[in-house]
Amino acid sequence: MFRRFILTVFLLISCPFSSILLAQSEPIIEKTPLKVGVVGYLPFSDYNEETFRGISVELWQEIAADANLRYSLIAQPGIQVGIDGVVAGELDVLIGPISITTERFQKVAFTQPYFNAQIGLLVSAEKVSVWSRIRPIFRVAVISSVGGLFLILFVVGNLMWLAESRRNPEQFPRQYIRGVGSGMWFALVTLTTVGYGDKAPITKTGKIITSLWMLTTLVAASSLTAGIATVMTLLLSAEVIKDFTQVEDIRDKQIAVVSGTTGEKWAQIYQSRVLPSPNLEQAIERLKSGQAEGVMFDVPALRYYLYQNPTAPLKIADLAVSFEDYGFILPLDNKLIRELDIEIVKLKQSGRLEEIIEREIKGDFENQ
The missing domain is CATH 1.10.287.70 (Helix Hairpins)
Structure with missing residues (x-):
């Protein structure tokens, strides 16, 4: 009788602790699908005919599958719009080629970086004309x-x-x-x-x-x-100087940028005459038409454009403006951050992330 009493007391005391331990060991499972905003450009993200693709999209799909996360992808018109959506609670996650900056850290949280990119300058490759x-x-x-x-x-x-x-x-x-x-x-x-x-x-x-x-x-x-x-x-002079070899060369030059990007910030820092554009395509058109002397943007996207348009009379200047890391965005103090970080590290260590990048870019970095 006494033994039964002791066993009953022990079970009553241990049950709460067991439930806590089980709760801590279980993966986070969302009751409702996560609203995941997709922003950016190829080769990182693209939306066409209700289909999402790109490095960032495939990386997220791998993470979600491994962590048993339910979600729905929602296209966003721009990075700043997507960030505002996360801050307002309209989006749970924002994925894409999003640069990790101190200014953005004040509003949102970032995951582990999954890609290191360079900010560069796209310029004309044509010979100098008489005009x-x-x-x-x-x-x-x-x-x-x-x-x-x-x-x-x-x-x-x-x-x-x-x-x-x-x-x-x-x-x-x-x-x-x-x-x-x-x-x-x-x-x-x-x-x-x-x-x-x-x-x-x-x-x-x-x-x-x-x-x-x-x-x-x-x-x-x-x-x-x-x-x-x-x-x-x-x-x-034998040749009008059009090459940019150092950041000081872009001062007072007409530089096209995509509004809300870090490329716009760097163009302003180096005192260029900034020409904001809603997207990369329009910024490049300004360069082709002679309205701009260069396009400041992320080098992976510029290389991908040249890879897709090999006859375009353009080139990437031998100029490194800045190096930046890409990460996914979540609201501040979000409980998913740690789990997403773990999944990203797993994909890095296994080599799976590198496989995704190489397949999406299709050897572009080696060919340029």
């Missing part, structure tokens, strides 16, 4: 400078003609066109400090105008000479 060489001459700044110079010469020429034509008609004829022309010639040779000596003022007013003009040309001549030298250097 590219002479185009600096037709810039607004150059044209306006030349126009302004002509206007000043015209004004000075008129003043000299008014001051000298009556008492000095041999050098400044009384006829308006000839006289003003002589005045402009006099102003021009004075500006260039050539001073042929074929014309000289004899009136007090003419000498005052000439003195003021000479003082003005001391400043104007140096600026004009520097501007002309710059334009001529570009015009006569």
Whole structure:
């Protein structure tokens, strides 16, 4: 009797602990399917005719199958839209080529990184055309400078003609066109400090105008000479520099980016003239049409584009902007994070993740 009593007490005490241990050892099984947002670009993700594919999609499918997770895939129009969906509770997970950044860590949680990517620059591979060489001459700044110079010469020429034509008609004829022309010639040779000596003022007013003009040309001549030298250097150089070899080369350049990506952030950091685009295709079209001098984006996507479009006159510049890791996104303090991390590490150690990447990219990295 006493033994039965002791056994009963022992069972009553041990039952709660047994249930706790069992609960801890069981995998997490969601009662409702997870809402998984899919964002990005090939070779990582793509949505076509109700079918999802890509490295990120296949990786998630492997993880979900091994962890017994039920889910539904939902296409997202952009990374920022997907992140906002996770923050608002509209999505449980966001998958795709999503760069892990400190700014995003403040809003959401990331899994273990599953891919290391580089931010690069897509540029034109075409040879420099004649128009590219002479185009600096037709810039607004150059044209306006030349126009302004002509206007000043015209004004000075008129003043000299008014001051000298009556008492000095041999050098400044009384006829308006000839006289003003002589005045402009006099102003021009004075500006260039050539001073042929074929014309000289004899009136007090003419000498005052000439003195003021000479003082003005001391400043104007140096600026004009520097501007002309710059334009001529570009015009006569054997090749217009279009290659980007260091990040400083993109300063003040027209760089197309995809809105909301880290490529846009880096273009702003390096003080480029940023041209936001809704997607990679439109950004590349801006480069092809000459609106942009480069496209800043993730190198895997740029390489994949070149792999799919081998005849495109484009290339990836020998320039490393930044290196970033890709991860999946979940809400902060989500209980699935640890389990997903374990599954990603398993796929890495088994070599399965590398197999997925190589198959999706189809040897692109080795061929580029």
